[in-house]
Amino acid sequence: MIREAIGTAPTLDEARSKAIAQLNAPLDADVIVEVLEQATKKTLGLFGGSLAKVRAYYETAQEQNEEPVQKLMQETPKSVEKVKGNEKTKKPRKAEEEKSLGQDEGLRQAAPGGEVVSSDNAPANYLTSILLGMGITDVSIITKQTDEDIFLEIVSREDYGSIIGRRGETLDALQYLVRLSVSRNENEGRRISLNIGDYRDKREITLKGLAKRQADKVLKYGRNAVLDPMNPYERRIIHTTVQDIEGVQSHSIGEGEGRRVVISPVGGRSGGYRYNDRGGNNGRRRDAKPQYKPRPLETREPKTDVSGEFSYGKIEPKIKN
Template structure:
């Protein structure tokens, strides 16, 4: 657009400054998030320099643009998706605020739209009530917030909750557990069964074990008692001696079970795809 464009009313407009006219124009394009060619400009003042070329005052330009009249189907679809996501975000935040208020928890919620859906961070001022024992409360809130959010018409969105950096800390703990158990399994040749975990935590275990040579993992059982088995690629073989009572007892024991209590389970409806480590940490929750 020409520099001498009239300052007529437009959908969006403003005055921008810079160390050059071009810099001021680029600031306008960054602010409007559209190409320079789609913006109308009018130069209000060029850069003024003093002695030795020192800038006394910056360049000032007026910039404005109107939404295109011929929007097209692609533009309208993008706008529709944006409106749906915003509506779902507001619904999610409102629901969480009401639940936390009923729980008597003073917390601030930072919520945003991300590529995989909606992410909300709950700052509970150091209170563990939002997280609960091994994340049980946080997992429950996440599940319920997902249900409520997706009652809004539109594409399914994934809701992820965190509080005080718990998710990252829990992930590191589970990775350490998987590595420790894997080393024991490799040395003993005997499988180890972990206590029931939710899909998110099982995927962390599977993903970690997949990177360790000599061991493998799989999930067994039905929800809410589905659990991970870590096994050796070279399992130890036992003889079939009948006269050794101790040997017979050990053989019948089966895989050892690790006493590790875990987080919220009962509301996950058999999300078997968690055994695919490429599925992402949060799978779709069927309504």
């Protein structure tokens, strides 16, 4: 028996993700994705255009037992056909239940910390369907659930880069989708934490180092430091790290995806070095230049010609012959 689901969206990737999510295939199913229609753009952004259409399907185990059951139905009377028909519908359910129980037991053994893994593994199944739609086939999910949190650990032999994305954007998007799926099925939403390898631990170390470096600059120059936009999880790490540093404080600005952290000095100093050593004075204050005062004129006696002394020789008139 073939089970299928069709998804439509403006882009091919979105249509593939919708089809796989609607199919909700088990972990061991071989899901096949078929592109029915490619998306076309609108003319001048207003007219025409069509959505991408994708078909996702897989074959169930009922198809293998179909021929023997049909032979038994032909050989037995009509009164027994109903019983055989009921057995035909019950056997695959038992097989699926045994498979699901085996998967849950495997998850219980793999989950560290002694935490109990719930038999309801819908978040892991939903996440697996999305990863299959992304073309990541060699993947498994380890689930740990508490009353307030659900931890999903992705285990894959393929490259982690395609799952993590730039600065963890793809991993955060997957975490957001799983959170939406859980909130729809539960009255009280639980926190979802999605991780692959040791990415979250390395990212936390990087963010703590960034917060300390920026805090040192704020203390040195007395100016605010505005960080790049971050998700709530990363902003929480920055705030927690800044709280342990004396002389600085932090707050968030912006909305949505553009929300970011600002580290500022306590007291709102507008500038200056931490130890007042800016420039070359080293704390010495330059004295004010004294006001200019003109020098007084020297007092001396005026010269006169009374003494009869001449500076030049006597001038005699020239006599003409």
